[in-house]
Amino acid sequence: MSTSGIELTVGLTRSATQGETGMGGMRPLERPIDVELVELTKVFDNGVVAVDRVSLQIHQGEFFSLLGPSGCGKTTTLRMIAGFEHPTSGEVLIEGRPMGNTPPFRRNVNTVFQNYALFPHMTVYDNVAFGLRMKRIPRDEIARRVREALQLVRLQGFEERYPRQLSGGQQQRVALARALVNRPRVLLLDEPLGALDLKLRKEMQLELKHLQMTVGITFIYVTHDQEEALTMSDRIAVMNAGRVLQVGTPVEIYERPSSRFVADFIGESNFLRGRVTEVGPGEVTVALDGGFPISVRCDQPPARGTEVTVAVRPEKIRIAPAEAPEANGLVRGRVEEVIYIGTDTFYVVRITDETVVRVRSQNDRNRLDGGQLLPVGTPVSLDWAPDAARVLTE
Amino acid sequence: MTSEATMPSALVLPKRRWRVSFGWLALYLNVVLAFVFLYAPIVVMSIFSFNASRQMQVWMGFTLDWYVRMLHDERVRIAAQNSLIVALVSTLVSTVIGTLAAMALERTRFRVKRLYEGAMYLPIIVPEIVMAIALLVFFNLAFTWLDRLFGLQLNFGLGTITIAHIAFSFPFVAVVVRARLADFDRTLEQAAQDLGATDWQTFRYITLPLLMPGIIAGALLAFTLSIDDFVITFFNAGVGSTTLPLEIYGRVRRGITPDVNALSTVMLLASIVLVLGSLLLQRRRTA
Ligand SMILES: Nc1ncnc2c1ncn2[C@@H]1O[C@H](COP(=O)(O)OP(=O)(O)O)[C@@H](O)[C@H]1O
Numbered sequence: 001m002s003t004s005g006i007e008l009t010v011g012l013t014r015s016a017t018q019g020e021t022g023m024g025g026m027r028p029l030e031r032p033i034d035v036e037l038v039e040l041t042k043v044f045d046n047g048v049v050a051v052d053r054v055s056l057q058i059h060q061g062e063f064f065s066l067l068g069p070s071g072c073g074k075t076t077t078l079r080m081i082a083g084f085e086h087p088t089s090g091e092v093l094i095e096g097r098p099m100g101n102t103p104p105f106r107r108n109v110n111t112v113f114q115n116y117a118l119f120p121h122m123t124v125y126d127n128v129a130f131g132l133r134m135k136r137i138p139r140d141e142i143a144r145r146v147r148e149a150l151q152l153v154r155l156q157g158f159e160e161r162y163p164r165q166l167s168g169g170q171q172q173r174v175a176l177a178r179a180l181v182n183r184p185r186v187l188l189l190d191e192p193l194g195a196l197d198l199k200l201r202k203e204m205q206l207e208l209k210h211l212q213m214t215v216g217i218t219f220i221y222v223t224h225d226q227e228e229a230l231t232m233s234d235r236i237a238v239m240n241a242g243r244v245l246q247v248g249t250p251v252e253i254y255e256r257p258s259s260r261f262v263a264d265f266i267g268e269s270n271f272l273r274g275r276v277t278e279v280g281p282g283e284v285t286v287a288l289d290g291g292f293p294i295s296v297r298c299d300q301p302p303a304r305g306t307e308v309t310v311a312v313r314p315e316k317i318r319i320a321p322a323e324a325p326e327a328n329g330l331v332r333g334r335v336e337e338v339i340y341i342g343t344d345t346f347y348v349v350r351i352t353d354e355t356v357v358r359v360r361s362q363n364d365r366n367r368l369d370g371g372q373l374l375p376v377g378t379p380v381s382l383d384w385a386p387d388a389a390r391v392l393t394e
Numbered sequence: 395m396t397s398e399a400t401m402p403s404a405l406v407l408p409k410r411r412w413r414v415s416f417g418w419l420a421l422y423l424n425v426v427l428a429f430v431f432l433y434a435p436i437v438v439m440s441i442f443s444f445n446a447s448r449q450m451q452v453w454m455g456f457t458l459d460w461y462v463r464m465l466h467d468e469r470v471r472i473a474a475q476n477s478l479i480v481a482l483v484s485t486l487v488s489t490v491i492g493t494l495a496a497m498a499l500e501r502t503r504f505r506v507k508r509l510y511e512g513a514m515y516l517p518i519i520v521p522e523i524v525m526a527i528a529l530l531v532f533f534n535l536a537f538t539w540l541d542r543l544f545g546l547q548l549n550f551g552l553g554t555i556t557i558a559h560i561a562f563s564f565p566f567v568a569v570v571v572r573a574r575l576a577d578f579d580r581t582l583e584q585a586a587q588d589l590g591a592t593d594w595q596t597f598r599y600i601t602l603p604l605l606m607p608g609i610i611a612g613a614l615l616a617f618t619l620s621i622d623d624f625v626i627t628f629f630n631a632g633v634g635s636t637t638l639p640l641e642i643y644g645r646v647r648r649g650i651t652p653d654v655n656a657l658s659t660v661m662l663l664a665s666i667v668l669v670l671g672s673l674l675l676q677r678r679r680t681a
């Protein structure tokens with residue numbers, strides 16, 4: 001994702017990116033590393049291993065998401081970067097410097113808390129000015145920078161309000177402005193949109209992404225919402241039970257999940273069990289339990305005889321009546337359920353006694369089922385492109 | 395709400411109405427009784443402070459004589475002055491100690507915490523007379539030893555009263571402040587630290603202002619406890635350290651007179667003003 005096309009219109013923006021002239025055209029992964037986690041581990045007093053040997057490299061200007069179910073250790077990871085939690089072992093490096101015991105107020109990062117944590121006894125202006133005042137910045141510069149920050153989040157004219165006189169979305173913007181006004185190297189955001197309703201959340205997702213591209217600050221964004229992570233991120237680290245399972249761009253994570261957990265957590269997947277019968281170059285043949293041998297693309301093919309799971313996304317599967325001429329299906333089955341949702345139709349197809357496959361078929365004119373819903377009970381054949389399926393060993 | 399309003403059932407309503415009216419009756423009775431027991435004596439006292447007669451039994455017409463006399467009464471002036479000095483100093487000190495104690499109990503973990511907690515709350519449950527005697531014995535002992543070791547000649551007076559008042563009022567401050575600390579959102583302090591505030595700045599600009607209503611309420615409580623304390627003050631006072639309650643007691647022993655009523659009425663008014671002031675102050679803080 002390149003940020004070079006974005007017009008920098010606000011003062012805060014310009015100065016924040018001044019030192020990086022010429023970097024705009026660089027791809028994020030070629031840029032210097034802002035935050036590095038090395039085998040970061042946190043074991044709480046009660047024995048809970050909240051974060052387990054997490055190693056990550058987050059590059060300058062990246063929108064990086066930590067994605068995982070509730071309780072997987074995202075917040076704890078973020079708190080160790082901010083300095084609120086001390087690692088049991090491992091290390092946090094910011095701009096290449098090991099943080100060790102550096103207290104939060106000496107780290108060049110700022111946090112947007114999940115509940116915003118706005119100071120209730122201060123006006124919007126005083127909230128946003130707080131960080132600058134602590135650093136004893138001259139009064140007129142504070143005024144200028146606060147004005148710019150409020151402009152950036154479109155909250156001009158709200159200076160004298162108190163937090164409780166603002167809506168959830170506005171409070172969220174104040175929290176953003178309060179952090180951004182300090183021009184941190186890295187902004188940490190812990191489920192910042194979690195408290196907003198769906199419509200506002202969707203709006204704010206795009207706005208946040210736009211804001212991040214404008215100011216060019218590295219964002220580390222915590223969320224349990226996979227759609228949110230896919231929408232906004234340059235790269236995503238998928239976490240479960242304290243561990244990072246996979247790191248990659250949204251496309252990589254979605255198209256090439258490396259584990260069953262990732263394939264299941266991001267989007268939806270069908271999991272078909274089988275055994276490897278043939279190993280070719282970049283390809284294996286898998287005999288599905290109670291099905292036919294199918295060939296699947298695979299970068300690191302497992303040995304012959306290995307029990308594997310084949311993952312296929314519902315929207316990658318083509319469905320056709322079994323007697324149709326183009327039905328050279330990989331798998332045959334019978335329609336068990338039809339769910340029509342307007343743009344798409346979901347079919348639940350039983351292929352063996354134990355296994356059903358969910359198929360998502362777009363309701364456009366090019367469908368293989370001839371523009372008609374296939375009724376329940378229809379014998380069908382399913383197929384997909386060889387690179388649409390993934391062989392998962394775990 | 396709306397479903398109640400549109401409910402057509404005629405069967406439900408009478409039952410509800412009956413319950414409501416019974417509730418109202420109980421509430422009404424309660425209010426009346428509270429007024430009779432709580433306020434009637436106070437009202438009677440105040441009214442008779444304007445009585446032209448020296449006798450309590452008869453009303454002889456309105457006068458402000460007792461108030462005028464009180465204003466010119468040297469003994470009353472000295473007692474009021476003593477009371478104020480003791481109340482102000484002990485309130486100030488016990489508010490600071492009480493707030494720190496609350497912070498220590500709520501924010502830190504130390505080995506003898508439970509013990510400290512129990513010991514600190516003791517003055518709240520110990521009978522006042524026991525506390526008074528204990529302090530008396532303590533001061534006597536301390537004075538004896540200070541005399542023997544350093545030749546210091548100390549005696550009972552405003553100093554002992556003030557120390558005694560601090561001792562019994564700071565736990566009350568601690569309780570009030572701690573209640574506010576208990577539901578304090580600590581992410582606010584973390585947010586301040588995150589924005590570059592040191593520990594001291596965090597305390598100064600976030601913790602303290604947000605605790606202020608609790609601290610003010612605690613201080614007010616300490617002040618009220620101090621200004622009207624009789625038992626402990628009585629046992630730990632010395633020559634020339636008569637406070638208002640002691641002065642009133644001394645006068646009542648010679649018979650209840652309208653000037654005592656006038657003095658009490660003034661104290662009542664003063665505390666009402668104090669409470670209203672603190673309420674207004676707290677309002678402004680959060681508005
Ligand atoms: N202060 C703490 N003491 C003990 N356990 C904790 C503490 N904070 C978090 N945990 C535990 O650590 C795990 C990870 O928590 P957290 O990082 O908050 O997860 P997430 O943000 O992904 O929902 C959870 O099992 C949680 O119960």
Ligand SMILES: [Mg+2]
Nearest residue numbers: 071074075076
């Ligand atoms: Mg969390």
